[in-house]
Amino acid sequence: MQTNQPLAPQGAGSTLIDRLDALYEYDREPVSEKKLHGWKTFIAMFAGEHVAGTEFVLGPLMVMHGVSAKDFFLGLLVGNILAVLSWAFITAPIAVKTRLTIYWQLKKIVGPYLTITYSVFYAFILCLLSGAMVTVAVTSISIPFGIPNPNYVAGDVLPTIPWVLIAVVVGTVIAALAVLGFEKIATFSKICAPWMILVFFAAALAVLGKLGATNFSDFWDVASNKIFTGVPIGDNSKYTFWHVAGFAWLCNAPQHLGMSDVTIFRYAKSWKQGFASAVGMFIGHFGAWIASGILCAAFLADGFVNPQPGNIALYGAGIAGAVCVVIAGWTTANPGLYRAGLAIQVATPNWKRWKVTFAAGVFMIITACIPAINANLDRIVAYNALFFVPLGAFVLVDVWLFPKLGLISSFTEKSRKLFSWPAAVAWFGSFFICFVIYGKDHLPWMERMIGDYLPRWVDVIQMDLTYLIAPEYILASLMYLGFSYIQQKQKKNVQLIQEGGLL
Template structure:
């Protein structure tokens, strides 16, 4: 390693997959990029599951309003002060950084665990989307943990196959489409909740008129988030709501998985942009989904414990609601399938991402036919956090604490040995957390916090004893040369892309933007008409029917206009860059994610 020349390093870098290299300055994005990504990914069909889950857990309405606010704020702060600083300083994905810090077995096992978790998350998204298609094709509701309809199994397998193929071969086009979905999904969840409030009010008070904020609170407490489970027992506490909402993305923030996203941020404060996902998706959408779920269960006269997301969305938004479930599930499933492919490739470097995604897709297809996968989604992401977060503690210790305590980061790679402390800290912490949860010493929703701290402490103690306290000047010099040559490669790549203004200010592009914004405004206004202009049940039903029509037509207009604007902007960028001599791959303008 010490005798490696700059030329040899350069040859190695050019053979390395771009995903394995630090992000360059020319690849970085501003805050708006991350606001859009977080809002699009965290507002999906599974929000219907989360909203219903808090109703089923017996949360009280005030606790939901306060607890979700506190928990999601803690998640945003974790993104900002734990994930983003390491991502911005290293410019590496968590997979690359872990490979350089821990190497060998730790990295492979971690990548394998990530691939499995993202595969199951993708399967849950596909199953949720299939519940919407089930209504269109008139298959029976799937109320058991296992499939009870051959038609539903075929539907899930077909839908899953399409999702896997798109993730493997057409991810760029899908990512572009997904970027347009965020504003529409926000409006759909918000207006769906508004449209069903008068019906809830009529059930409780005999009047469709909601009496201001106090009336809204009374409805929420008496009919939706009642503070009791469906069987009448005491519900989840305020601390539980805070813990679950903080833990829902723990694998991404405390587990550092979103280093892969935030490495493209110009500044670490862009971690605050996660608030667009946490508060629009995990606050507003969860509360709205709870309202819609309780109302839809009453309409179809079934229990909220078994009502499907597709049925909930349909009762709130009509056919536009089915589009919410399908599109939200599809785009999020594909994003996670792509992540699963990258993680699987990290575990098996000789297999390219596309075939790896197809292999993982088999797991996804099998899991997608079982409704229990999405019904237990809250516990799934919570346990995923417990499994992954200890590695976040290890990397946090490596990056921040070892240097401050006079020890050497990446010491195991410099010594050429397996990083045993990382394995012991990881597996030991998971075992302790599992035992604490199983014996009732610790609630599952907060276990990721001590898991992070314990793994960090264990790793520091063990690393000091096994070589981190020593200095490795030759290894450090080789790393310095490697980073120097990476910077040179990035400078070369940046020079090939002209620094020109590619903003599309043409009248047609602006008109399309005005059109899709006006469409969202029209849908929102119509929802307000349903809420505020329905003095009796007959008028309410007429208004809701009109709202369904506006939502359906507006959805079509929105996507036509928004996607056309996206394509125009991309074509304009390609043309401008090509005119200034940019290479073909730069002119394509695919943004890293």
């Protein structure tokens, strides 16, 4: 196979720069057979990334948004099953078939211009999410130093200078680990994941007694009346079963439906290792969300305010809880920043991966110092999914469906085009349609702008952001398929492909 990059450097020099330059992650070619990993690596990575800092944010968000116990537990069950099936049957098979990063897979399908657009925006959102995890870690480290954590609800726009300095240190450590690559991140997760799981659940069990649960039979009554009460706290909106199920399934939609995790699963020996995601979903997005929700409810019931991750973990498990929050933030931010470095390298092909990863790390640290990001993490995650999942639909259609329909996969690359207009129209068209459907009811400026011009049948559709991701995925797939058929059947394109010997 012809590749776009020479083989990995042979040997490393004596200087730090030489050693960093020698780090090679198969950035632009299929992963070598000898570099493939087994089940343990992916179980550890999913446990480390999804029993992690995000769970200390999202569990309490469910409590603050007043979801009922029944809706919460059923929603988590359904949503997490759908997430595991998405990784196992959509992402992993594509990854082991192509062995390419999502960025170089997209380059073959949609062309370099759209790939760069995708990579820049995706790196931006990954830095935001990694920055949120830096924030999670710093909320714990700041406690023994007596440094107050920013409280967005109370009006804090920026943290204090000492808090920022801690964020710089934490962010630098995370960036250094991300630079070392896939194998070092996997090793870090293998070491940390088992311990973090124990601390999460031990902390939740420790505070259940304060809420009145003295034995197992008390749990459901306490969960229904004191934790997941069905009553929103403050000005938060009301969450239902559909919010929880949709969020559990689609909070990682860019990774599975959007195919970002082909970058990770390209190292898998078999597509069946996609089921390793069940460890992260059912210990993390099920058990850990419940545990952190319990911690949040107990923290508030004891009269405390500002349920930041570090505060509630210290409350539930003491120093072990505080340390767990730090490690949890790292194990989520590390793979996120690793992906961001690979994404930016698409737009900066002459830069070494370690350089762009450190550059992304600087931006990550800046975003960590903005309290509004963590306070609105659920909305950021939903917008992230809505914008990026169409690209995953294109990969699925192009790799699996096109050959069965007599269409040419990687048509843009094979016809030597720099831009795929079917992909552009399907991507931005599907996003725009879904964004309007959401915005007309939830964004006042959009309601004022277009409220009087919408057809009645559009106006009556009222859907939350998370509900729109699955319909958008289907819409983007159909649009891309239809427009690609038109493109490939145009006479000039048929002649171009014939001349290239592809027909």
